[in-house]
Amino acid sequence: MTLPNPFSVDLDLRVSVIEVSDETHEYMVTVDWKHDRVGTLGIVGKPSVEVSSPPEFDGPEGIISPEDLFVAAATSCFMTTFVTFNKKMRIEFKSFSCEGHGTLERVDKGFQFTKLLLKAKVGVESEDLIPKTERALELAGKYCLVSNSMKCPTEHENEVFVEK
Amino acid sequence: MNVKEEAPPKYYPVKLVWTGGKSGNLIVEGKATIRTGVPSGGPEEAVLHSPEDLFVSSATMCYMNGFVEFTKKMRIEFNSFECDSVGTLEKVGRSFEVTKIVMKAKVGIGSEDIRKKIERALDLAARYCFIANSMKSDVSHETTIVVE
Numbered sequence: 001m002t003l004p005n006p007f008s009v010d011l012d013l014r015v016s017v018i019e020v021s022d023e024t025h026e027y028m029v030t031v032d033w034k035h036d037r038v039g040t041l042g043i044v045g046k047p048s049v050e051v052s053s054p055p056e057f058d059g060p061e062g063i064i065s066p067e068d069l070f071v072a073a074a075t076s077c078f079m080t081t082f083v084t085f086n087k088k089m090r091i092e093f094k095s096f097s098c099e100g101h102g103t104l105e106r107v108d109k110g111f112q113f114t115k116l117l118l119k120a121k122v123g124v125e126s127e128d129l130i131p132k133t134e135r136a137l138e139l140a141g142k143y144c145l146v147s148n149s150m151k152c153p154t155e156h157e158n159e160v161f162v163e164k
Numbered sequence: 165m166n167v168k169e170e171a172p173p174k175y176y177p178v179k180l181v182w183t184g185g186k187s188g189n190l191i192v193e194g195k196a197t198i199r200t201g202v203p204s205g206g207p208e209e210a211v212l213h214s215p216e217d218l219f220v221s222s223a224t225m226c227y228m229n230g231f232v233e234f235t236k237k238m239r240i241e242f243n244s245f246e247c248d249s250v251g252t253l254e255k256v257g258r259s260f261e262v263t264k265i266v267m268k269a270k271v272g273i274g275s276e277d278i279r280k281k282i283e284r285a286l287d288l289a290a291r292y293c294f295i296a297n298s299m300k301s302d303v304s305h306e307t308t309i310v311v312e
Contacts, residue, residue, distance in 0.1 A: 023254060023255045024252060024253065024254045024255075025216070025252075025253040026250050026251065026252050026253070027214075027216045027217060027219075027220045027250065027251040027252075027253065027262075028220075028248065028249065028250045028251075029217065029220045029221050029224050029248070029249045029250075029251075030246060030247065030248045030249075031221075031224045031225060031227075031228050031245075031246060031247040031248075031249070032244075032245070032246040033228055033232070033244065033245035033246065036232070037229060037232050039225070039228065041221055041225065043213060043217055043221075045211060046211045046212070046213055046217070047199070047211060049196065049198060049213070050196065051221075051225050052229075053229045053232075053233075056174055057229065057233075058233070059229075061194065062194050062195055063195060063196075064192060064195050064196060064198065065176075065225070066221075066222040066223070066224075066225035066226035066229060066295050067174075067176045067222075067226075067295070068176055068178060068192045068195070069218045069219075069221050069222035069225060070176070070218075070219070070222040070223075070226075070295050070298065071176045071177075071178045072178045072180075072190045072192070072198065072200070072218050072222075073215045073216075073218035073219035073221075073222060074215070074219075075178055075180045075190065076180060076188065076190060076200040076201070076213075076214075076215040076218060077215030077216075077219075079180055079182060079186070079188050079200075080186045080201060080202045080214075080215060083182075083185070083186045084186075095182060096181075096182035096188070097179065097180060097181045097182065098179070098180045099177060099178070099179050099180075100176075100177065100178045100179075100180065101175055101176070101177050102175070102176040102177075103173045103174070103175055103176075104173060104174045104175075104176065104294065105173040105174075109292075109297060110292045110294050110297065111294035111297075112294055112297050112298050113294075113295075113298035114173070142259075143258075143259050145215075145216075145253065145259060145260040145261060145262070146215045146216070146218075146219050146262070148256075148259050148260070148261050148300075149219065149261045149262040149263075149299055149300055149301055150298055150299055150300065151297075151298055151299065151300055152298060
């Protein structure tokens with residue numbers, strides 16, 4: 001008999017998008033607990049992800065936590081919004097990478113994310129694309145719907161460089 | 165926002181590397197890579213986790229973790245837990261925002277006598293979910309407890 005690990009939870013999360021109208025979209029997820037603090041996060045038609053509390057909140061090492069997902073959601077939204085503005089502005093880039101740093105602090109009502117820092121590095125073909133790419137990054141920050149849905153302020157450090 | 169001095173902040177770094185189109189690899193050191201993106205064409209992209217999926221997932225996960233935590237503190241046990249959550253993305257001003265998340269949790273228990281305590285653990289989990297508390301979205305909960 002296998003004893004359940006007290007620090008793991010299997011989560012099965014199914015998300016589907018319901019188009020309510022052009023202006024409203026709904027996202028459905030399902031979470032199924034398996035044991036302890038570990039679960040499988042499964043989304044309809046998408047690969048499942050094993051998730052759990054992080055070690056600082058009594059979870060195991062090496063498994064994606066809700067804190068990771070929170071920071072990841074904003075970072076991934078920033079990227080997809082950046083791509084959208086690039087297309088609108090008819091410019092291209094060669095590479096994009098972004099580090100997202102979320103800060104969780106104790107406030108009056110328990111813990112809360114108080115700050116998010118996104119550090120993006122974008123490689124472009126030539127010098128003349130730098131100002132437009134910087135503008136696309138600025139607009140992506142402003143219209144990123146995920147960070148706009150969060151209470152904490154988001155700071156950006158953008159670096160655009162010519163990639164040989 | 166009053167930040168209390170005694171608890172040092174915790175940091176969550178993630179790294180995202182663009183892989184083409186509107187897709188990228190999300191890397192949290194030492195953990196499984198999540199392929200993320202917004203479908204913009206190819207069939208392969210349909211399976212990517214979108215930022216909206218991740219946002220709704222993080223709040224749902226945190227609710228479950230809080231529930232597990234409170235049941236341990238209260239020394240009660242449950243047989244199963246599942247939660248369906250729906251996040252609503254709406255136009256707010258000039259941009260979009262996830263304005264609300266409705267969570268429907270279903271908990272299976274061994275006997276009727278712990279029902280009240282499980283309800284209490286679910287209430288506390290909702291109240292202290294720090295991911296939901298970090299969101300502007302209105303997060304509401306519907307809970308069902310069944311004897312299995």
